[in-house]
Amino acid sequence: MIKAAQFDAADQPVKIMSGTVRQLNANIAPGGTWREIGWDVDLLTDVPALATLAPHPDLVEPS
DSSP, X not given: OEEEEEEOTTSOEXXXXXXXXXXXXXXXXXXXXXXXXXXXXXXXXXXXXXXXXXXXXXXXXXX
Protein backbone atom coordinates (compact mmCIF):
# COMPACT_ATOMS: atom_id res chain seq x y z
CA MET A 1 0.00 0.00 0.00
CA ILE A 2 1.32 3.42 -0.92
CA LYS A 3 0.14 7.02 -0.67
CA ALA A 4 0.40 9.13 -3.80
CA ALA A 5 -0.54 12.48 -5.22
CA GLN A 6 -2.01 12.78 -8.70
CA PHE A 7 -0.74 15.67 -10.80
CA ASP A 8 -2.56 17.09 -13.82
CA ALA A 9 -1.01 17.98 -17.18
CA ALA A 10 0.01 21.38 -15.75
CA ASP A 11 1.99 19.61 -12.97
CA GLN A 12 -0.46 20.73 -10.26
CA PRO A 13 -1.54 18.27 -7.53
CA VAL A 14 -5.24 17.46 -7.86
CA LYS A 15 -5.82 14.37 -5.69
CA ILE A 16 -4.27 12.42 -2.83
CA MET A 17 -5.04 8.71 -2.60
CA SER A 18 -3.70 5.68 -0.78
CA GLY A 19 -4.02 2.16 -2.09
CA THR A 20 -2.29 -0.53 -4.05
CA VAL A 21 -0.47 0.21 -7.28
CA ARG A 22 -3.33 -1.47 -9.13
CA GLN A 23 -5.91 0.81 -7.44
CA LEU A 24 -3.90 3.94 -8.17
CA ASN A 25 -3.35 2.97 -11.80
CA ALA A 26 -7.09 2.31 -12.20
CA ASN A 27 -7.87 5.81 -10.89
CA ILE A 28 -5.53 7.93 -12.99
CA ALA A 29 -7.11 10.80 -14.92
CA PRO A 30 -6.22 11.27 -18.61
CA GLY A 31 -2.96 13.21 -18.80
CA GLY A 32 -2.33 12.73 -15.09
CA THR A 33 0.60 11.20 -13.29
CA TRP A 34 1.01 9.69 -9.83
CA ARG A 35 3.93 10.33 -7.49
CA GLU A 36 4.44 8.56 -4.18
CA ILE A 37 4.33 10.92 -1.18
CA GLY A 38 4.87 10.55 2.54
CA TRP A 39 2.10 9.34 4.83
CA ASP A 40 2.29 12.65 6.72
CA VAL A 41 1.05 14.66 3.70
CA ASP A 42 -2.71 15.19 3.99
CA LEU A 43 -3.43 18.43 2.12
CA LEU A 44 -2.89 19.25 -1.55
CA THR A 45 -1.14 22.44 -0.46
CA ASP A 46 1.47 20.30 1.35
CA VAL A 47 2.31 18.08 -1.64
CA PRO A 48 5.91 18.62 -2.80
CA ALA A 49 6.47 19.88 -6.34
CA LEU A 50 6.25 17.23 -9.04
CA ALA A 51 9.85 17.86 -10.13
CA THR A 52 11.12 16.89 -6.65
CA LEU A 53 9.36 13.50 -6.59
CA ALA A 54 10.81 10.43 -8.26
CA PRO A 55 8.53 8.24 -10.39
CA HIS A 56 7.38 4.99 -8.78
CA PRO A 57 8.48 2.08 -11.01
CA ASP A 58 5.03 0.44 -11.07
CA LEU A 59 2.76 3.47 -11.46
CA VAL A 60 1.44 4.36 -14.91
CA GLU A 61 3.08 7.34 -16.59
CA PRO A 62 1.28 9.45 -19.20
CA SER A 63 2.12 8.53 -22.77
